[in-house]
Amino acid sequence: MKTINYICLFLVLGFITTGEIWSAVEAPNFIVLLVDDLRWDEIGAAGHPFDPTPNVDRLAREGIIFRNAFSTTPLCSPSRASFLSGLYAHSHGIIDNTDRSAQSHKLQTFPQSLQQAGYVTGFVGKWHMGNDASPRPGFDYWVAVSGQGTSIDPVLNINHEQRPVKGYTTDILTDLAIEFLEKHGSKPFLLYLSHKALHPDLIQYADGSISDPTASKFIPAQRHEHLYENMPVPRRPSAFRKPVGKPALLRKIGDLPPLGKETATGDKTIRDRLRMLKAVDESLGRILQRLQRSETLDQTMIIFTSDHGYFYGEHGLSVERRLAYEEAIRIPLVMRYPARIRAGTERKQMVLNIDLAPTVLEVAGIKSEFKHQGRSLMPLFEQDANTWRSSFLIEYYTDTVFPRVLQMGYRAVRTPLLKYIDYLELENADELYNLQKDPYERANIIGDPSAQDDLKKMQAELKKLLQETGAPASRPGKPAE
Numbered sequence: 001m002k003t004i005n006y007i008c009l010f011l012v013l014g015f016i017t018t019g020e021i022w023s024a025v026e027a028p029n030f031i032v033l034l035v036d037d038l039r040w041d042e043i044g045a046a047g048h049p050f051d052p053t054p055n056v057d058r059l060a061r062e063g064i065i066f067r068n069a070f071s072t073t074p075l076c077s078p079s080r081a082s083f084l085s086g087l088y089a090h091s092h093g094i095i096d097n098t099d100r101s102a103q104s105h106k107l108q109t110f111p112q113s114l115q116q117a118g119y120v121t122g123f124v125g126k127w128h129m130g131n132d133a134s135p136r137p138g139f140d141y142w143v144a145v146s147g148q149g150t151s152i153d154p155v156l157n158i159n160h161e162q163r164p165v166k167g168y169t170t171d172i173l174t175d176l177a178i179e180f181l182e183k184h185g186s187k188p189f190l191l192y193l194s195h196k197a198l199h200p201d202l203i204q205y206a207d208g209s210i211s212d213p214t215a216s217k218f219i220p221a222q223r224h225e226h227l228y229e230n231m232p233v234p235r236r237p238s239a240f241r242k243p244v245g246k247p248a249l250l251r252k253i254g255d256l257p258p259l260g261k262e263t264a265t266g267d268k269t270i271r272d273r274l275r276m277l278k279a280v281d282e283s284l285g286r287i288l289q290r291l292q293r294s295e296t297l298d299q300t301m302i303i304f305t306s307d308h309g310y311f312y313g314e315h316g317l318s319v320e321r322r323l324a325y326e327e328a329i330r331i332p333l334v335m336r337y338p339a340r341i342r343a344g345t346e347r348k349q350m351v352l353n354i355d356l357a358p359t360v361l362e363v364a365g366i367k368s369e370f371k372h373q374g375r376s377l378m379p380l381f382e383q384d385a386n387t388w389r390s391s392f393l394i395e396y397y398t399d400t401v402f403p404r405v406l407q408m409g410y411r412a413v414r415t416p417l418l419k420y421i422d423y424l425e426l427e428n429a430d431e432l433y434n435l436q437k438d439p440y441e442r443a444n445i446i447g448d449p450s451a452q453d454d455l456k457k458m459q460a461e462l463k464k465l466l467q468e469t470g471a472p473a474s475r476p477g478k479p480a481e
Helices: 002-016 054-062 076-085 101-105 110-116 169-184 267-293 353-364 378-382 449-469
Strands: 029-035 064-070 120-126 141-145 155-158 161-164 189-194 300-306 333-336 345-352 392-396 410-414 418-423 431-434
Touching (some): 029 353, 076 353, 141 169, 155 169, 169 267, 300 353, 345 353, 353 378, 410 449, 418 449
Parallel strands (some): 029 189, 120 141, 120 189
């Protein structure tokens, strides 16, 4: 029976592959590990002093690390949809964290393409495009939490069955991911493991009410509760500083205090996030051991990344990670697959979350019927490409969770040297940064006479990107004024 399955897969792949045709036995497996809210600089391979991620660091040593990877929308639901679809948020339509359950059932994703080509596909973890935890198209095996889920004792939808499970969620999701590998690891497979960590839990009070999101708690596994207790927390030079020259952040909003040291992310929060990350890294270690035991490690492309970053007090910010600053848009991106990637490869080109879908499909040799706005990263596996994207679009359409970022929808353009942020709902609030001279974005130079040529160039580049990507003139779903 197994031989028949391999022959069928070979016939399917033979008709739909482009370029090099993989034999059935050579068809690569895929594991995507998506972490919630993980900054690019929180892994050891990016230079973190605690080195909390030895297993992620192993992927980097034995594969490729992208030093300039970005989320095109630094917000959970839109970014997750972009990873799966290869599209910008305005194209796939999941533009915020409101209940997009029905729409996410219609999302066209790369797992669907793999499934159609004969792959066994599994999703485990946090879907978070709406609160609906029911199975989505493109997956043969399904485990999901509702909405944000909880860090302890989650209620899971396991292949249509609601089931409460006792224990730490990161460990439970890992157990179920390994169960999928044990059942289906003899066939070409995709495992998409989307962790609840590092997202905090909302606090539910005795009367049933839910805390304000700013009062949520990061909950590490009990075994990690005292890790890093005496370690000094690393901070960037822009941390604890009041924003200067940033009208959008300097607005008076109700009773909210002005941004500064008092509003910045505290040391305990950062340590608790890193403690949660330790469990995620252990999860990866368990998966690597399982692949080694089954002798499928080198036949499996492993991708480790995050949906967006988090502020550690830069410009006085903490939970408002929707903004276009580097701490929110930059993400880790590490891949291991020795058949295509030389060990120890590093790339500095700007790569995006929308590049994941076309990359996986090209590595698999599958031509998708779906269009992508990202591009395959395979050319960067082979060589340090001279021609690559020179700019990209960042977009955010305001939501109602955090008062400080109300009416702060924007479209921005980033190049290797410059960043321009155009706020959609605020007048005289736009920002321009020279990232080469000011990598921490402390000086908004939009009014500087010497920067006017750069401003015009970036405004023109933004207009070009909006036209190329088909972005609407105003917020998607909102009539143009």
